[in-house]
Structure formats: C-alpha cells, structure tokens
Amino acid sequence: MxxxxxxxxxxxxxxxxxxxxxxxxxxxxxxxxxxxxxxxxxxxxxxxxxxxxxxxxxxxxxxxxxxxxxxxxxxxxxxxxxxxxxxxxxxxxxxxxxxxxxxxxxxxxxxxxxxxxxxxxxxxLDFTQSYVERDPALPATAVSPRAFVNIMQGCDNFCTYCIVPHVRGRQKSRSSASVLAECRALAASGVKDITLLGQNVNSFGLDAGGDGMSFPQLLRAVAAMEGVSRLRFTTSHPKDLADDVIAAFGELPNLSPSLHLPVQSGSDAVLKRMGRKYTLAQYLSKVEALYGARPELSLSTDFIVGFPGETEADFRASLELIRTARFETSFSFLYSDRPGVASAKMEPKVPDDIKSWRLAELQALQNDQQQAMLNELAGSMAQVLVEGPGARRDSEEPAWKGRDEAGRVVNFAAAPSAHDLTGRIVPVRIIQAKKHSLWGEQSS
CATH class of the missing domain: 3.40.50.12160 (Methylthiotransferase, N-terminal domain)
Structure with missing residues (x-):
C-alpha cells in the first residue's frame, strides 16, 4: 500500500x-x-x-x-x-x-x-494507565542529523485554557531505560542533535510511571553519551524548572544554549486566572538564573493574547516582559475557547478586533527585537550542524543550510573544495542577519 x-x-x-x-x-x-x-x-x-x-x-x-x-x-x-x-x-x-x-x-x-x-x-481512543512502549523503528543509518525523542505523554497541570490534559490524558512517563536506549541507538546511527520531548519535561518521572530517575538525571545521562554533540528539550513549565536543570546549562557543554519557557502573559492577574501557578517575579527570577548560568542563552516563549478579562494594562505588561526577559523569539496566539476547559466559562471575553490589534502589536515588537538580536551576531563565529543544501544568494556557488549551537537557522556559502557537508559540524562566520535566519560563509 x-x-x-x-x-x-x-x-x-x-x-x-x-x-x-x-x-x-x-x-x-x-x-x-x-x-x-x-x-x-x-x-x-x-x-x-x-x-x-x-x-x-x-x-x-x-x-x-x-x-x-x-x-x-x-x-x-x-x-x-x-x-x-x-x-x-x-x-x-x-x-x-x-x-x-x-x-x-x-x-x-x-x-x-x-x-x-x-x-x-x-x-x-482509550487512555492507558501507563506509557505504552513501541518499537522506535529506527533505521541503521540516520536520515537526518537531528532527532526527537518522546520521554512522556500527557499533562497534569490543567491550566484553565488548555485542552491538552483532556485529549492527551494524564502525565505518563516512559521508563528511563527505554529513553536512554533510544537515544543511544540514535547516536549510533549518526544523529548528533537530540531533542527530548514532552508536555512538561521537567516533571518527568514524578508520576506513577516514574522509575526513580528525575529529569535532571536523565538530561545528564543523555548528555554523557558518545556521539551526542547537541542536546535540547521542550517544553518546560516554569513552575517545574528545577535549579539542577538551570545549573546544567552552565555545566554541560553539549546542552544547547537555548530554552523554550512558555510564560503566556506578563500580568499576574491573568496568570492567576490561567492557573499557571507562578508569578511574574518567580518567572523572572528563573530567567535571571538561566542567563547567569549561560549568558549567551537564546530564550523563547509563548504568549496568549486576549485571555478573558485581559485589560489593556495586562497586555502592556506582556509587551514589557518581552523587553525585560530578552526573548529572542516568541510564539503568540489569539485566545480561543476550547471545549471542556475552565476558561470557556470565564467573562468578560475580549472582542475579536481588540485581540487582533494586540496580537499584531506584540508580534511587531517581538519581530523587531529578534531582528536586533540577530544583527548583533554579525561578525561572530558559529558551529553549524549541516542539514542539507541551502538557499543560494547571488551566485551558483554551493550553499548549505544548518543550525547553530542555539538552533538558529544558518544558510552559508561553502568553501570551494567542499563536498557533501550533510551531518557535519562546520565553522561558519556570520555575515548578515536575515529575517528569522542568518547568512554566513564557511571558515577554514
């Protein structure tokens, strides 16, 4: 078939x-x-x-x-x-x-x-009581230098706007042995960049399926594997981001200097109605600690715009947070009611036109900030993991596409003698910042 x-x-x-x-x-x-x-x-x-x-x-x-x-x-x-x-x-x-x-x-x-x-x-459609293991069906030779590994399923947080616990079920962690075996197999097949995935990876092992290994321990075990040049994880709930994980950014050289840490709003009043279980001050204290551990950290986040009851002052607090936390990127969305969640019954609803205006303003601010941060990288050196042929500029010279240590997209001109660079990590001098990506030249 x-x-x-x-x-x-x-x-x-x-x-x-x-x-x-x-x-x-x-x-x-x-x-x-x-x-x-x-x-x-x-x-x-x-x-x-x-x-x-x-x-x-x-x-x-x-x-x-x-x-x-x-x-x-x-x-x-x-x-x-x-x-x-x-x-x-x-x-x-x-x-x-x-x-x-x-x-x-x-x-x-x-x-x-x-x-x-x-x-x-x-x-x-039945939910299971524990994570159902499956044959990862991995090829002997990797088809990409990057891979994703699910370490858990579901979520226990029940944020008031979120349908995930209703459609993905309660949190169920995989056995640490299964996760580690899959990561070893990926590294042996040629994968160099592994991302650990879960709705809330920081609470890995804390449910009934846990086998005694915490997320910080799992992170360090994967980082120690031969062949794992880069390691990252997503998604993190700020309330569960442990000090051990923050410290790992300063201690593990192959832990990518990037983190997605969804905040959703810069207003304490909105965060409380969302059921996020942290305050803005608590979030910012973790951001400060992260930058202290890894000053070059690239931080990204999520925002929901127009949550029920969001005032203009609440929205302005989110704009200010973009500047204060120095987010390089953010994923922002208009609030929409989802079936069965608590916020669907919350009032007052923010009118659609106001939500749209606010989203456009937030995204414009974030785009300007991201461009400024990318511009600052011009002239710097990056170690780029090459994923395949890239976008050429004004010549027929070969170009390649990959990602730097923080996961930014980099297109670059190859050295004249270069052959297939896919899967290799090569030094690249950044020449110019493009929209949402970088352009560079391979360095000897």
Missing amino acids: KFHVLTFGCQMNAADSGWLGRSMAQLGWQEVPADEAQVFIVNTCSVRDKPEQKVYSLLGRLAAHLERDPAIFCAVGGCVAQQVGAGLWDRFPFVRLVFGTDGISQAPQALVRLAEEPQLRLSL
Missing part, C-alpha cells in the same frame, strides 16, 4: 508522524506524495480552534481523492481524533480509523487490517 502522512501541531506530533512513517515502511508500505497515496494518515492538533478547523478543511479537500479511487481511505489521529472521536465518521465517511494519542502504538497494525477488510472501521 502507498501512504502519505500529513501533520498539524507540535513537535510531539511531528515525532509521532515520523514514527508512523517508519513503522509502516517496516510493514512493507511505501510512503509517497499525496497525489499517489491510497491511504492518508492525518495527525492532528486541537490546542486552538484554528488548527482544528484546518483539519476539517483538509479532510474536505481529501474527499476529492475518492474520485480518483473509491478504495482510498483516511486515518485521523492525534488530539482532534481524541476530542471528536467516531463523530468524524459521520462527517467524513472515508475516514476509517480514528486513533487517539494513546492509541497510536496500535495504529500501524490497524491500518494493515483496514487495507485487508474494506468494510471495516476502527477506533483506538
């Missing part, structure tokens, strides 16, 4: 989609472009209303493929599948498999069965 995977949402979804693709290939299926596919696998996100609506729009477009071949069918997984469940069958009859975030481990075998039984439909 020929299949095509489409992915919405977070890095955990991207990692799950990669696993699905590898697993189906091991079962003899072939991953192909969309116009050749007999089976579509759609991995979905419902953290906000907009990505959920994109899923429905995509499924509507996929219906046209039935005109090419009535035997074509679709599997829908991830958060929208968990949220809507078998209701997807009523709206989209060609959807024959819905699988939730805990059901993904059974999805490959379910797809094989569906291909053999054309009249069958299946749902895999």
